Amino acid sequence: MRGNRSLIDNIDWILVGLYLILVFAGWLNIYAAVYNEEFQSIFDTTQRYGKQLLWIGTSVVLAVIILLIDERFFSTFGYFIYGIVLILLVVVIFIGAETKGATSWFSIGGFKVQPSEFSKFATNLALAKYLSSMNIQLEKFKTKLIASIIIFLPAVLILLQNDTGSALVYAAFILVLYREGLSGNILLVGIVAAALFIITLFFQSINYDLWGYTIEGAELILIGIFALLNIVFYINRKKKGILLPLIGVFIASGVLVKSVDYVFTSVLEPHQSKRINVLLGLESDPKGAGYNVNQSLIAIGSGGFFGKGYLEGTQTKFDFVPEQSTDFIFCTIGEEWGFVGSFFVVAMFLGLLLRILFLCARQRSSFARIYGYGVAAILFFHFTINIGMTIGLAPVIGIPLPFFSYGGSSLWAFTILLFVFVKMDADRLEIL
Amino acid sequence: MKQLEGRRYVIAAIFTLVAFIFLVRLFFVQVLDDQYKLDADNNVLRHIVKYPARGLIYDRNGELLVYNEAAYDLMVTPRQMKEEFDTLAFCELMEISKEEFIEKVNKAKAYSYYKSSIFIKEISARSYARIQEQLFKFPAFYVQTRTLRSYPQKTAAHILGYVGEASPKVIEQNPYYRSGDHIGISGLEMEYEEVLRGKRGVKIVMVDVFNREKGKFRNGIYDSTAVSGKNLQLSLDAELQAYGERLMQNKKGSIVAIDPRTGEVLALISMPTYDPNLLVGRMRSANYGILSKDTLNPLFNRALMAKYPPGSTFKSINALIGLEEGVLTPNTLYSCYNGYRAGNFFMGCHSHRSPVNLEFSIQTSCNAYYSNVFRSIIDKYPTAEEGYKVWREYVTNFGLGQKSNIDLPNELEGFVPKAEYYDRYYRKGSWGSLTIVSLAIGQGELGFTPMQMANMTATIANRGYYITPHIVKSIDGQAIESFDSSIVRHESGISSDNFNEVVEAMNKVVQQGTGTQAKIEGIEVCGKTGTVENPHGDDHSTFIAFAPKDDPQIALSVYVENGYWGSRWAAPIAGLLIEKYLRDTISRPHIEKRMLEGDLIHIQKEGNEGE
Structure with a gap:
């Protein structure tokens, strides 16, 4: 009894409250998104909102169970859970059900479970356990290598399932590594590489005629980089040992730029590269790849300041927006609740993220802290990409909005991810 | 370790920055930009137009002249086209080529994949009967009913439009x-567009992404029902009109017949004409091209848009002005020896007995007599300019040289020169009655439309006035006079006694003068012939007439281009029309036969070729 009592006292109810608000708001909006006059009961389990209510109920049960489990269970069985999830990720490639081109689902008696949703939690757990173990220094190459393997192993397996969106989420862990001592330069290099990637795409399809020679866009970029590096070298010409790093940078850039073309044509699926092109404004195709984003913008934009009112959204109700109860759930919010509603949801998410950061800072164990950063990083990535794509600021990568989007696997996985951290935080004083 | 602690602020800053960017973007999209709201309406709202039936048109006897016939627009919804679509069978059914089919399908797809658009316009009811049986094989296609005009009488094309x-x-x-x-x-159709078209109705429905109807928009508060167009009853006598067109076949020219008592137009003929059914539906543009290239200009409405000098018919007007001005009495005598002489000036005339009084001058159409009358009118005043202005005032009071305000579009004003015109032409003060004496016999600069000539005739028939001519008698049973304030009585300013003198003379014209071809046993017809000098070819034959003399019920002007003397073509045609209208029988079939067989178009061409 006393233990339970202190548990209730020690739980961060602000975080739990934010969670409940988001889940409840999500449920209301799923009801609006698939609203159908024939099935008006919000509890009708033949409809998505009814099912979502079941997922919410079971999620709450899951959360309570997690809060009752000993905190040491997670650190002890961290690798074990990770291992099991990896096996599931492999198995699903062979026996999984295919949905929209991705074989990432187990279909068990009408229920569908997506192991890749849970692998984010497992990876986070394993990474936190590894980085918090004794005598670990992130400066060492071996540490970096092992951490990278922990992160990228599930990502590669998910890529093999043809679910690029879910695989990209693992890039979020770079924030965790940064917090734990990874050089800021690597974060910077990552950003520069991404920028170079986009610039290359801009010039990729263009050829220039110059004095009879055909210069490809990629070559032009390399010429630009070469010129830039020469300037850097000239300014720093008195510094010793500047030449070698610059040559390294040049070669690295060359490899990157040259491989972008390969990545773009061979690694990404045609529909993905097209989506990226549309996003960058390289292609305009409001009826094809740009259709989703265009309709999504129309739905959100037509909401105005106060929105059209609950259940009054025409764009979402009449199916103009695709995937509106899952990936494009934010459209329903934007259309029916207007800027006010959008502001509320963005503010709630920011509050949730900052609350997690705040809680991380008060953890005594590095395991709990690293795990907490992992939670924040994963949620942040989903938040950024999901809302970003609905308002045309990010490529259309099919990943759900945490707690909002319809789907049992995703809601369960995010609940487990978050409540394991809530449990760690509640027990923080018991750790010496 | 301490420095890593600080990194959480970097991370918090990244989180906040992204949230801030989102809010700015959302503010622009949701609050500042209105385009998305319009796009949303375009997505969801469909305005389904309900086309009203266009008003019908009847003649004065209730004969149907224009009605609506169902036509069908073939619509396509590209999304519903199946992969196994039988293009060959479809093209055969629709009588289009494969290239045409591909082009139309691409056009429809470019417009919208989900929304339907017109594939083939205005398919006639007859073609539709054939297509209908097979249309079920092509589920992406359906038909939408429209209406097309149809003209059962094939007459009065210029009037109906x-x-x-x-x-x-x-x-x-x-x-x-x-x-x-x-x-x-x-x-x-143009003049009464707003009356005939009715009011379009609209139903606004909401549709989903598959274009399925999802109910009325705002419970239908913006919906409206279609209101049918109003029916017109014309004053036109379709039988008379058609008969006139037959008499005028193979001739160029125009006939306007009006009821002088009311200003109602009984017939308004312009030849050559065309079958109004040619300008309907899918064939309209092709047929229009053919008609507009025809050198005989069948699209040109001569009755309102051709200017002819009045010729000798105008002598009646000069007689009336002379009487009213007191420079002429029924007993005034002028001599004529094959023409009119004044100094070096000479105007020829045919040979007849001399001297001539008023009655005989009209009966025999004496040029010398009217040269004298005209000069005496002008010279009554101190200057020719003053005299001319008085004369011109009388002329325009007959409705000449001004729009008749008939309820048809594109009417010409006609031309009676102003004094300033001669000032410019000859120098002010240096022109006199002799300079412009050709006006005495209706030549010179004068140019009137057949419509104006009919008004002039009606003024004589009424002994002093005409009523604004109009072709629509009533709209949906309501008489036009009750709401059209432009229908008024136009006074000539000449006393009815003076008219009686001229009317008697015009009666003599038909009884024993130049217009005996218009003589009908038992009907007292009054008329005046005219031969209009034509610098471009053979002279035009013209005739004005009204009947019966003491209770005029029809007044008309007839122009037959290149028909020489008024007595040759215009007078017999006028006589036949008067008899047809007043008695509905023809007592002189030999004249009718000669008119029907008369061909002034092809003969002349052959003649020209021979020269």
């Missing part, structure tokens, strides 16, 4: 019209 699709210019200027709407383009 035609209907076509509203041009982009019209749509820009008049917000009522939308692309694809029908609008009257000429004739009554």
